[in-house]
Amino acid sequence: MSSSSSFELNKIAGAVLGTLMLTLGLSIVAEEIFKQEKPEKAGYELADAAPAATAEAPAASQDPPLAELVAKASVEKGAAIFKKCAACHTDDQSGKNGVGPNLFGVIGGPKGHKADFAYSDAIKALHDKGETWTPDDFYHFIKSPQxxxxxxxxxxxxxxxPQDRADILVYLNSKSEKPIDLPK
Structure with a gap:
């Protein structure tokens, strides 16, 4: 091996070792700059959540009374808000089911009111009990269906x-052959 080739190998080895030392040094400096303190307790504190409501017992809410909300509710505002629902539901009397059932006559009607729609077992169970969509039940359902x-x-x-739910309630109640009396 000639002295010039060993000199070339020494330069290459020196460059590799120099790069590794520079990388290690930058890593140590970056670690110090971006050091994060570990929390005393892992995770996040969550506020106590109210127990989940069921169809039999909707959770007591901090919402104003439904009668107050209905008194201020607007069919027009409900129609505008219903546009969110229109991706899955129709609301006209001869409307077809979509991803969700047609909602014409839903307020005051039986839960699982469309015989030609494949409801979940949860809604079928409510239908089998003979339950109807009372204004209060529907209001709580659209707050959190799950x-x-x-x-x-x-x-x-x-x-x-709450007011959006009341507006939808008033709107869908108007979409019926026999609208029911809403809370006053």
Missing amino acids: AFAKGTKMSFAGLPK
């Missing part, structure tokens, strides 16, 4: 604003 009827196929997260 909390109201565990196992429902309805994947909609719900409407968090």
